[in-house]
Amino acid sequence: MSDTVSTPRIISILGCGWLGMPLLQSLVDAGHRVRGSSRKPDVLSKIEALGGQAFAIDLPQRLPPEFMNECDVLIITLPPRGRAFGEATTENYLKNFAPLADWLNTPDSPTVIFTSSTSVYGNVEGLVTESTPPQPATHSGHAVVAAEAWLAAVSCPVSILRLAGLVADDRHPGRFYGGKGRPIPNADAPVNLVHRDDVIAAIHLCLDNDQRSTTYNVCSAAHPSKGLFYTKAAEALGLTVSGTLPGGGNGKIIDSTALRSLGWQPTWEHLDLSYLVP
16 A cells, blocks of 8 residues: 555645545655645644645635646545534535535546545445445435535546445444443444545555546445444453344445455455454
């Protein structure tokens, strides 16, 4: 993931948060010229410390020309923040995309990679591929579907990565239910998760393959039941869960065969908890 590249690119990351910051570091390590954005002064300082060029951007403000000029690839890692905005989530989310219109509909517009979410599929049952029609069931899901549609209308190439539930050592699944004093709902439902490092590897793969207007599910291959997996994850941290509630046995299983056909090989393929160091 950090191997140098033969053709360094100018890459702008809109949103250097939990995913965007380690992504920026990996791209800098790979030899790219990387620009990163944030609203927070401490994050901007960290971007510079990692070797990136920092831009203070508070959407929906107009994007600084220096952030987009000569940009080869724009990576959008903005969360929809459904819990914060509720029914206004879609409206607020699309406002953040509006300033991009002037940059994504020109002859020299960059290629776009958008980190979407498998929440677009909502509560569908069974095997889910990229051709499964979106049926969002949450405010965030509706907002992400709207963002995908917005990007589909621009004139530049757009790759969409629909990410499963995200985990890492600082987002250990053992804390999802462990010690919360509430049972695990729909304990028979299959788990759909992916490690942050594997998402970053998928983004590098899209860059290396110069993907054009494609959509990929990004999910580990293992799909244990929620009850068993999250109980085990909690125990790994010395935490307990307050029982389980049945249901969800026919829940969705996110298939990422299309991405694997490009050579994506997740490190956290089998949801091995030892890979997550608390």
